[in-house]
Every structure is written in structure tokens, then in C-alpha cells.
Amino acid sequence: MTPEQKIELQNTIDRVKTGGCSSVESHSVIFEECINFIKPKNILEIGFFCGNSSLMMLELSKKYNSKLTSVDPFLDNVTNDYLNSVGHPEEIGGDSVQLAAVESVRANYGNRFKFIHKRSLAASIDGDLNEKYDLMFCDGDHWRPGIDIDIQIALALKIPYILFDDFNKEFDGVRQAFAQVQNRFAALKLYTKEHDGSDCLFVANLDVIKIQ
Numbered sequence: 001m002t003p004e005q006k007i008e009l010q011n012t013i014d015r016v017k018t019g020g021c022s023s024v025e026s027h028s029v030i031f032e033e034c035i036n037f038i039k040p041k042n043i044l045e046i047g048f049f050c051g052n053s054s055l056m057m058l059e060l061s062k063k064y065n066s067k068l069t070s071v072d073p074f075l076d077n078v079t080n081d082y083l084n085s086v087g088h089p090e091e092i093g094g095d096s097v098q099l100a101a102v103e104s105v106r107a108n109y110g111n112r113f114k115f116i117h118k119r120s121l122a123a124s125i126d127g128d129l130n131e132k133y134d135l136m137f138c139d140g141d142h143w144r145p146g147i148d149i150d151i152q153i154a155l156a157l158k159i160p161y162i163l164f165d166d167f168n169k170e171f172d173g174v175r176q177a178f179a180q181v182q183n184r185f186a187a188l189k190l191y192t193k194e195h196d197g198s199d200c201l202f203v204a205n206l207d208v209i210k211i212q
């Protein structure tokens with residue numbers, strides 16, 4: 001991405017008023033590379049939080065007119081300290097901020113964006129994940145068995161590509177969960193996010209890739 005494109009993306013984040021764990025600095029190049037590699041029709045995101053990753057993926061996939069479904073029960077309430085840190089000092093913490101971000105993304109991206117206010121497992125059991133997805137961004141529950149569940153959802157839905165966030169953080173279970181199923185996947189690329197020392201792992205689901 002050019003520096004100008006990064007500035008434009010940040011301006012869009014500021015205008016739409018999303019926030020989040022991911023930022024233009026940490027994730028935009030990763031999303032851009034994965035999206036241009038897959039040219040996805042339909043992305044499934046586990047973990048919306050305050051919407052930055054949804055927004056960046058929707059922006060970077062505009063040329064493919066990709067749709068994105070994001071699933072989040074909003075377990076991590078947003079604090080005013082957090083909001084101050086991402087430049088929304090006037091807001092009040094809690095679910096209302098996250099729901100406002102959902103509405104704002106919906107207003108800006110229309111029917112390209114769908115939000116499911118549930119845990120991924122509940123969404124799966126309730127039959128809400130009823131589309132064909134070609135990329136999962138896995139950034140919800142980072143602990144086992146939660147991450148095991150999300151991997152099983154990806155396998156059951158035959159999603160050909162997964163991008164795992166926070167792959168190498170020592171305190172979570174993403175790497176351990178992936179190790180149990182790694183024979184089902186080919187690792188395509190490990191991206192290091194230098195600012196916080198964690199990685200994103202981009203993988204191909206071998207079962208699906210072989211069939212295609």
C-alpha cells in the first residue's frame with residue numbers, strides 16, 4: 001500500500017468511527033495481501049470488537065465487491081480509557097459503542113456487511129453461518145477451547161483460507177489449537193506485527209484446496 005492509501009484508509013476509519021485492536025499500521029498490508037491473493041466473494045470474521053478490521057477488509061475488497069459477515073457477542077466491554085486512546089473521548093463505554101460501530105459500518109457498506117450478535121458457536125448451531133465463505137478472519141476467542149471451535153467451524157464450512165490473528169502470543173491458545181489440526185492446512189505466510197510482537201498466520205485449508 002502506498003502511504004497515501006494508508007492515510008485515506010485512516011481517514012475512512014476516523015469518518016466511520018470504528019476502533020479496534022487492529023490498525024492501519026498493524027493490519028492493512030496483511031489484509032490487502034490476503035484479499036488480493038484470494039479475491040474473496042464472501043469473508044467471515046469472528047470478532048468485530050469496534051469494527052476496524054471489518055472496515056479495513058470491506059475497504060480493501062471494494063474492487064471485488066466482497067461481502068463480509070462479522071460475528072461477535074460483545075464480551076469485551078469498551079472502557080472510556082480505551083475510547084480516549086483511540087480518539088473517541090466523547091463516547092460512553094460498553095456495548096452501545098460497539099453497536100454504534102456496527103450501525104455505522106452498515107450505513108457505509110450497505111448489504112456488503114452483515115453482523116451477527118452472537119458467539120461463533122451459537123451462530124453456527126443456529127444456522128446463521130449459512131453462506132459460502134472463502135476467507136475466515138479468526139480474531140474472536142483467543143483461548144482454547146474457543147479457538148478449537150472456530151477452527152472446527154471453518155473446517156465444517158469448508159472455508160478455503162483462514163487468517164489467524166495473534167498467532168504467537170504466549171498467553172493464548174491460537175498456536176496450540178492450530179498445532180492440533182495443522183495437517184489439514186498449508187501455511188501460506190506468517191506476518192509479524194512488529195509493534196506488538198505478535199503474528200498473523202495465513203493458511204490454506206488443504207481439504208478444500210485439493211477439491212477445487
Ligand SMILES: C[S@@+](CC[C@H](N)C(=O)[O-])C[C@H]1O[C@@H](n2cnc3c(N)ncnc32)[C@H](O)[C@@H]1O
Nearest residue numbers: 020021022047049053074075076119120140141
Ligand atoms: C481482539 S477483539 C477483535 C478485534 C477486531 N477484529 C479488530 O481487529 O479490531 C476480540 C473480539 O472477539 C469477540 N469474541 C470473543 N469470543 C468470541 C466468540 N466465541 N465468537 C465471536 N466473537 C467472540 C470479543 O467480544 C471481542 O470483541
